[in-house]
Amino acid sequence: MEDQIDFRRMPVIHPYRQILDKAYSEASDASKTVSAENKLLEIRIKELKRVETAVEIICNYLNNIVEKTPHVNLMPQYYTEIVSLAIDKEQFKKSLGAVRWAAEKSKELSTTYKKKLKGAQARDLGRIRSEYYGRQSSVLHQIRRDFIFLEACRARLKNLPKFKEMKTVVIAGFPNVGKSSLLKTLTGAEPNIQPYPFTTKHVRVGYIEKYVQLVDTPGLLDRSLDKRNDIELQAVLALRHLSDMILFVFDASETCGYKMTEQVSLYKEMKKSFEVPFIVCFNKCDLISGKDLEKYTKKMGTNIYQVSALKNNGFDKLREFLLVDALPSKKKFYQ
Ligand SMILES: Nc1nc2c(ncn2[C@@H]2O[C@H](COP(=O)(O)OP(=O)(O)O)[C@@H](O)[C@H]2O)c(=O)[nH]1
Ligand SMILES: [Mg+2]
Known part of the structure; x- marks a missing residue:
């Protein structure tokens, strides 16, 4: 129960572009480690590796926010009231829901694009992967305001009083x-x-x-x-x-x-x-x-x-x- 009211556990939420930059740059590094006898096969595996790495970083980031953020519905009532004083509780729930949505959507996209990469002509691989990046970026772009809102909440909520259950x-x-x-x-x-x-x-x-x-x-x-x-x-x-x-x-x-x-x-x-x-x-x-x-x-x-x-x-x-x-x-x- 005590964890349920500890907003100090909530991770810092960065601007979404920063997360994308990190994901794509690590994806690019990871793809460099791939090699295969067959040059065409190597290109395909590299592009797949990029998608896998990017989605892993993005989903870990999003899931970590959802897991470590105390859930307003599970708190003792006095705490819910104190939280309501500090922030807009309904918007908080919605924004957290948006982060959850983005994690699911990102996973879905990666599955779709991995399939496409596996079945495509060699000359289309680069274009397909960059289309994937575009759509993945757009998912995070859609929740940019939720990121900003949640980060503002975190800054406030980490300073709420902590009482014990007694x-x-x-x-x-x-x-x-x-x-x-x-x-x-x-x-x-x-x-x-x-x-x-x-x-x-x-x-x-x-x-x-x-x-x-x-x-x-x-x-x-x-x-x-x-x-x-x-x-x-x-x-x-x-x-x-x-x-x-x-x-x-x-x-x-x-x-x-x-x-x-x-x-x-x-x-x-x-x-x-x-x-x-x-x-x-x-x-x-x-x-x-x-x-x-x-x-x-x-x-x-x-x-x-x-x-x-x-x-x-x-x-x-x-x-x-x-x-x-x-x-x-x-x-x-x-x-
Ligand atoms: N004579 C006397 N003074 C007290 C007693 N309790 C508190 N005080 C004084 O009353 C003043 C106000 O005390 P404080 O505890 O700050 O009151 P609060 O504003 O209700 O928290 C301080 O100067 C205390 O020293 C007491 O039992 N007897
Ligand atoms: Mg006093």
């Missing part, structure tokens, strides 16, 4: 509530940084004991959805299929600059948009009195994990909860 918890909450600090404290390591289409910032990924993947999404789940343009909204909503759970972080000390009332309305809005379980966590508990904490906790009417990312307090229970249904014995749940 329980995934996406962190949400206003800026400065401590999401990044919390990710670091929970996972005990520097997160790995992944690009994300249509954001200038990168998502950060950390792991709890190889079983839970935590994703911090700067600029994505940190403000109201109705303040977003269409493309941003799509970028945010692609996270719906990535997340098994959302960890919503509050800063009850309000030192982040957002009032608890604002934070609660963002939380409610996200709950409506994401149909996955939410876990709520109050961060910066080192900055707030027990009395205030109790007041807010009562208001929320849900189970709350009180933590301090700065002081590394309160994380054992949260970590335990995140792990409980992700351990290998329970893994089926997420497949």
